[in-house]
Each structure stands twice: as structure tokens, then as C-alpha cells.
Amino acid sequence: MISRSLGRLSDSTQFHEPLDVAGQDRIVLTQQLEMMLRIRYAERFLANGRRDGIVGGPVHLGIGQEAVATGVAAVLRKSDRIFGGHRSHSHVLSMGGSVYRLFAEVLARRSGMSRGMGGSMHLWDKPNGFYGAVPIVAGTVSLAVGAGLAAKLQGVQDIGVAYLGDGAMEEGVVHEALNLARMLNAPVLFVVENNLFASHMHISLRQPSDSMVRFAVANDIEHSVVDGNDVVKTHQAADALVQRIRAGHGPGFLEAVTFRWFGHVDWREDIDVGVYRSADEVSEWRKRDPIARLYKGLCSAGWFDETTMAQLEEKISQEVQKAWDLALRDESPSIEAMSDYVYGARAA
Numbered sequence: 001m002i003s004r005s006l007g008r009l010s011d012s013t014q015f016h017e018p019l020d021v022a023g024q025d026r027i028v029l030t031q032q033l034e035m036m037l038r039i040r041y042a043e044r045f046l047a048n049g050r051r052d053g054i055v056g057g058p059v060h061l062g063i064g065q066e067a068v069a070t071g072v073a074a075v076l077r078k079s080d081r082i083f084g085g086h087r088s089h090s091h092v093l094s095m096g097g098s099v100y101r102l103f104a105e106v107l108a109r110r111s112g113m114s115r116g117m118g119g120s121m122h123l124w125d126k127p128n129g130f131y132g133a134v135p136i137v138a139g140t141v142s143l144a145v146g147a148g149l150a151a152k153l154q155g156v157q158d159i160g161v162a163y164l165g166d167g168a169m170e171e172g173v174v175h176e177a178l179n180l181a182r183m184l185n186a187p188v189l190f191v192v193e194n195n196l197f198a199s200h201m202h203i204s205l206r207q208p209s210d211s212m213v214r215f216a217v218a219n220d221i222e223h224s225v226v227d228g229n230d231v232v233k234t235h236q237a238a239d240a241l242v243q244r245i246r247a248g249h250g251p252g253f254l255e256a257v258t259f260r261w262f263g264h265v266d267w268r269e270d271i272d273v274g275v276y277r278s279a280d281e282v283s284e285w286r287k288r289d290p291i292a293r294l295y296k297g298l299c300s301a302g303w304f305d306e307t308t309m310a311q312l313e314e315k316i317s318q319e320v321q322k323a324w325d326l327a328l329r330d331e332s333p334s335i336e337a338m339s340d341y342v343y344g345a346r347a348a
């Protein structure tokens, strides 16, 4: 039987209440609400585009998980070195990445983040600190350690950041990366989005414990575990870890417990193929919605109301619609671009 070390944190019936925003900065929280809405609206467009056959390649949606990247990005700099994987729309957008260029990439337009040749799982936005995502699970984790180490050798206070999932924790390279990061005291933050699933398999079928921080403990790495649907707690935990990393005390490890509303890939819920994933569980987790919880917290504090929320949603909806329309009108890359940039050696 799996050891449920996470306890309440992984229980879908818990944490439905509004966030406690007492003592928090109203402007920061409003910006975080806006960012989470931007990520969600953008992913909804991608979901619908995929469903309607406008998007050709697969899209891995993180709707429901927006608070993780939003809370973490709040303590990152554009000069940091951030790496992601197959589900990285939120990672790139939370750093200020352009929704238009994300759409253009997924729609295979030459204006896309990877010149339209990579799609949803090959995002790159170095000006905003995003050094890249690849579909190979755990494929960028060791790169983040190297990039952090490079910053240390360069004498700058920038850090490497590796976003990975609970499934990625099962790859051998992650354990080498954790060990090396600690042995060299590399300035790197590991952010594990523990959404309890890898593809269609629940964690209880894959690991003897649902806790990811146990691997940080094993490597003597400073760590925290938070409700990843609470942007305030995620932000606070990331802040404490990153301050320590920038001060030269070596790596940090943040486990954010969360859940994706859609299935593994594209817009379906996967309640038919999922082991342990039922319509009831998805609907319970929807009540733990990171956006609704922050919105309700802001309302309780008297900082927000239905009208301001409607205005904000209208603004984001228009912004995202404009980005989509613009990207749709762009051209696809030429055939030569493939030999120049994919199989050839022309500089990016």
C-alpha cells in the first residue's frame, strides 16, 4: 500500500476555501490573478484549437495548475535560466512570454517562439529567461543544474530553474542532477509539479510514496512542500528557497501539489482511460481552483468584486483573442528553414 505522506495536501476534497490574503501586497496579488487568467485563457484557446483541428500537434494543458508557475515566477529574474518540459505553457507565460508568439509556435507559424518548427513542447524565450522546453521527460533537469553552475562560475547571482513532474522524478538523470547540484552547491531551484499523475497512471501505481520531497531529503537539499493551488503559499515558499540559493547556499527543492483538469494531452478529461481518475475527483479538484480561491480571497479583503473581475476577464479575453487572430494570419516557415535550423547549423 502506498504511503500517503502528503496527507491532506493530495486530498481533492480539501482546500476549497478562499485564500488568506491578510498581510499580502494587493498589487502583487492582482498581478498574479491577471497572470493566472492569462495562462488559463491562452490554454483554453489551445484546447479549442486542438479540438477543432486548427492546432496540428499535441498540446499538454496545465489548466488548474496556474498558481505554481505564477507563484514561482514572482521571485525569478529575466536573467535566470529556466527550463521546462512537455507541459510548459505556464512556465513561459509566467515570465512575461508573449501569448502571440506561443500561439504562433503551436500553430506552426514562422513568428513562433521556435520559428514554428517545434510546437507546444519546444518553447524557447531566452529574453524572458526561458532557456527551453523539450518533450523528453526530465530532459532539461541536468541542463538547469549546468546553467546554474555556469552562473556561479560567472560570478552572477542568477539561478537555474528546472520545472519537472512527479513522473519525471522517476528518471535516473534527475537523481544524478540532485546529487551533483548538492555536491557542487549549484544555484538551482527544482520545482516539482506533483499532479499525482504521469500520463494516465496514478502515483500509487508508480511509487511507494506520494511525497517528492523525500528525494530532496535524501540529497540533503533545502526543501518545501506546498499546496500548489495556493499562489500565496507557493510564492512565499519559492521566495524563501530562492533567497537562500542566491545567497550561495546551494540548491533548493519545491514540491507543489496540484492537479490538472484536462487529461494528459489535449482537451479531453481522461476519465475513461484514467486509473483512479474519476469525474468526481476532477470535479472536486475544480473546487480547489487556484484562480477562484485567490479571487474570493481578494473579495473577502474588500480589494476585488464581481465588477472588477468581469473587467479583468474581459481585458484578458480580448488580449488573448487578438493574439490568436494575429498568429493565425502569420505564415508558416519555409521548407528550407527546416534544413537551415532543424537539421543544419544556422545560428538561432
Ligand SMILES: Cc1ncc(C[n+]2csc(CCOP(=O)(O)OP(=O)(O)O)c2C)c(N)n1
Binding pocket: 086, 087, 135, 136, 137, 164, 165, 166, 167, 168, 169, 195, 197, 198, 199, 264
Ligand atoms: C523519456 C521519456 N519517457 C516517456 C515519455 C512519454 N511521456 C510524456 S509525458 C509523460 C508523463 C510525465 O509525467 P509527469 O512528469 O508527472 O508530468 P505531467 O504530465 O504530469 O505534467 C510520459 C511518460 C517521454 N516523453 N519521455
Ligand SMILES: [Mg+2]
Binding pocket: 165, 166, 167, 193, 194, 195, 196, 197, 198, 199
Ligand atoms: Mg505528473
